[in-house]
Amino acid sequence: MKTKILFDGNCMVCNTEMMHYQRIAPDLFEMIDISDKNFHPGSFGLDFKQVNDELHLFTPEGKLLTGVDAFTHIWSLLPRYQFAAKTIQLPWINGLARIGYRAFAANRRWLSPRIKP
Numbered sequence: 001m002k003t004k005i006l007f008d009g010n011c012m013v014c015n016t017e018m019m020h021y022q023r024i025a026p027d028l029f030e031m032i033d034i035s036d037k038n039f040h041p042g043s044f045g046l047d048f049k050q051v052n053d054e055l056h057l058f059t060p061e062g063k064l065l066t067g068v069d070a071f072t073h074i075w076s077l078l079p080r081y082q083f084a085a086k087t088i089q090l091p092w093i094n095g096l097a098r099i100g101y102r103a104f105a106a107n108r109r110w111l112s113p114r115i116k117p
Contacts, residue, residue, distance in 0.1 A: 001060035002030040003073065006044065006051050009033035011108045014055070021074060028077050054105045067105070068097050 007018045022031050033039065034051045041051045050056070054067040057074070065073050072088055075081035088097050 003028060003060060003077065004030045004032055004058040005070070005074070006032045006034050006041075006046075006056040008035055008052070008108070010035040013104075013108065021078070024080075025078055029074075054101070068094065068101050071101075 005018060005021075008014045009018075018029075018031050022029055034041070034048075041047050044051075044056070044058070046056065055070045056064065056066050057070040058064055059073065068088065072085050075085035075088070088094055
């Protein structure tokens with residue numbers, strides 16, 4: 001089974017990053033675009049606000065991870081990003097990453113010309 005990543009395809013930054021992961025490890029990830037008109041968050045036990053607030057993923061075992069924890073999981077699966085996965089788990093770096101990620105996620109509509117605020 002693959003890790004299912006729920007991402008905002010309307011966000012240029014988000015889309016570019018997720019397509020990069022898909023390209024380098026197509027057998028590991030299933031990308032699910034939450035901006036697709038056929039996407040229904042209820043089928044994942046979530047609602048639109050939740051999936052729009054931050055990145056969500058489901059591990060092959062069905063565990064839900066969000067935000068920085070989701071990125072840490074993605075990076076831990078990719079050899080070239082394993083150092084980043086370990087580094088971001090250091091307490092003070094993790095705290096800063098969470099603050100930075102929350103700021104980005106809350107403002108991504110203003111940072112990406114593909115998303116209308």
